[in-house]
Amino acid sequence: MRTPTALATLLLLATLGPAHAESAASAPEPPASAAAPAGPETLAADAPRGTAAGTTFLAPAGWSLHRTGTMVVLDPPETDTHLVLVDVGAASDARAAVAAAWAAWRPQNPPKLKVLSSQPGRNGWAERAVVDYETSASERLAIQAVALRREQAWTVLLIDASEPTAEKRGGPIAQVSQSVRPAGYKRENFAGRTPHPLDAARVARIQDFVRSAMKELQVPGVGLALAQGDKTVYAGGLGVRELGKPAPVDARTLFMAASNTKGMSTLLVARLVDDGKLTWTEPVVDAYPAFRLGDAEVTKQVRIEHLVCACTGLPRQDFEWLFEFRHATPESSMALLGTMQPTSRFGEVFQYSNLMASAAGYIGGHLTYPDLPLGPAYDRAMQTRIFDPLGMRDTTFDYRRALRSDHASPHAVDADGHERVVDMAFNWSMAPHRPAGGVWTSSGDLIRYVELELAQGRLPDGKQLVSAENLLARRRAGVPAGEDETYGMGLFTNRSWGVPVVHHGGSMAGYKSDIVILPDAQVGAVLLTNSDEGQQMLRPFLRKLLEVVYDGEPEADADVAARARRIADARAEERTHLVLPAAAADVARLAPAYTSKELGTLDVRRHGANTVFDFGEWRSEVAARHNDDGTLSFVTASPGVDGFDFVVGERRLTLRDGQHEYRFDATQ
Secondary structure, three states, X not given: OOOHHHHHHHHHHXXXXXXXXXXXXXXXXXXXXXXXXXXXXXXXXXXXXXXXXXXXXXXXXXXXEEEEOOEEEEEOOOOXXXXXXXXXXXXXXXXXXXXXXXXXXXXXXXOOEEEEEEEOOOOOOOEEEEEEEOOOHHHOEEXXXXXXXXXXXXXXXXXXXXXXXXXXXXXXXXHHHHOOEOOOOOOOOOOOOOOOOOOHHHHHHHHHHHHHHHHHHOOOEEEEEEEEOOEXXXXXXXXXXXXXXXXXXXXXXXXXXXXXXXXHHHHHHHHHHHOOOOOOOOEHHHHOOOOOOOOHHHHHHOEHHHOOOOOOOOOOOOHHHHHOOOOOOHHHHHHHHHHOOOOOOOOOOOOOOHHHHHHHHHHHHHHHOOOOOHHHHHHHHHHHHHHHHHOOOOOEOOHHHXXXXXXXXXXXXXXXXXXXXXXXXXXXXXXXXXXXXXXXXXXXXXXXXXXXXXXXXXXXXXXXXXXXXXXXXXXXXOOEEEOOEEEOOOOEEEOOOOOOEEEEEEEEOOEEXXXXXXXXXOEEEEEEEOOHHXXXXXXXXXXXXXXXXXXXXXXXXHHHHHHHHHHHHHHHHHHXXXXXXXXXHHHOOOOOEEEEOOOEEEEEEEEOOEEEEEOOOOEEEEEEEEOOOOOEEEEEOOOOOOOOEEEEEOOEEEEEOOOOEEEEEEOO
16 A cells, blocks of 8 residues: 655655655747757667766656757656656765756746765765755656765756656656666675575574664564574564554564565466466456456456466546445446556556556455355465465454454554554545455464465475475566666566565555565575554665675665665655644635545544544545645645645545546535
8 A cells, every 4th residue: 555645755766775755837849049959869778878978767668868968858658757867076075966958858838856865885886866856746756866976976867757656656666766877786696696594694684674663663563574594583573563652563473474475476376376266367357257448458358377466558547446445345346447548558667556466366365265155265265275374373354353363553643743553544545455465474484474485385295285396486577667677577686686585565554564585595584563653664675685695785774774864854844834733724725525436425623632534444634735836735634644735626626646636516
């Protein structure tokens, strides 16, 4: 799950290293200085290119490239988005370098700077900075700059994009931004290095890193597990299950693992392929005739292997299930697919889809237990065919059981920077779509699944639970998600460091998780956190594991500190725009109640001085925001559900995600 404010974070992660922003202003157009470029080129395939000063990058297939003056301009097929690399040369600092880049690209209307965040030098750059810009929800813009210095010369990458295109083209944008390197730089490479065993000293280094990151990021509790070969070398926890209470996290403490459910769901499908009940290339409509997407032609193209490939052209479309789920069922989850229309060609770009992953699990459950309804069939199939054989005795899809058990409570930081316990109501939204992200598990249980991945389907007793062929089929390189990173079936594979790194994250309100698998080193890891701030720990944790196993350059600790500063600065800056509690004059512009045909009802309520938007299933206090484009927004501000931006119109509120617009009309 990702809130609408997180597009900027997506772009930031793309610029900081190997991966793992409504209808007012028009989309940006090329400036006059770029209207008659020299040497236009349309790329038939991904290709290395460079600037005049020698900065190199990987240009994406299907994009056009032209050069003008000190700039290289990359454009996707859409005309509303541009990536611009500017050789600035000498500048007094990052702020001056970025200002010079915008002056070269569009001098008449440079964007308004919001936050400049300094980052540690990486990938041959002595200094880096990431700049976010002030935009309003109605503008639907994703604007960012990355300033990079080597010696005295600066190169600046400008991302000048419409939000719908930035979300759709997130993979190619990540590819470009991750690949920007100075001339002659040789990348760190672990290929051929002998991995270290995870002995007591190295396990202690990883634990110390997690403790330090928890303190830096205000994360109350973490479930941590490490494996090498067929042995768990550590499974336990750090910190507490809930702020203000002494109960510690241990190896059996349950967390929502969210999207780390996907890899286990595709493991169920792999077992069905082993059994001959499916083939990866079988049309989904043959296996489950009721399967329907909003586009009949795309429906016919989808094979079993495509259900969790993020490659079908269907956009991320989460709001329908995040807002309206009280009466949702697995059957209605499947029916929601019929509302989804592709926004890119089949196989063209990475577009993540929770509902498609949900369908994969439910179809797998149905084929295992065809006489049961979809939900019970999936739950029983996962229990009998995955959890029981692996000895995952605490793992469950039963929310009530999890909440009665030893579980970690969810947390998030409020608008004023204070860590709070989060209401669980929002997280029930995943229950009807649980094959995509509804599992509750512990570090001690989840590491058993990771060990199976390391052993290519073999259990500790030597029995082959799933064939190596079909387990590994889930990791086959699919659609690119960035430079040297591809998505398979619920698993990413990254080859940025010369060795494969298989991983996947998970995110629901107050819970962030990661699994990491280093096949060549036979090392695996599990990280489960009970805070939204845990998101900032995931990529540095992956990096720390590589540092410990392969003697990598020490980067992870500094990256955590930089992320903590950036998030705190961004939160503090945004707080200056929020009126919380909302002023009476602004609240007077709201009707008492609204309805959306897709997202259900919205009731405006007062709790003392606070204004609350009540969606029935969950609620949030809202802040007023007076935007630079003259619009007024009400923004959800309760921890864990913050960032949903409702723009006020005449007896109407408008909410947008990356590629969709939802209208709430006043009913009173």
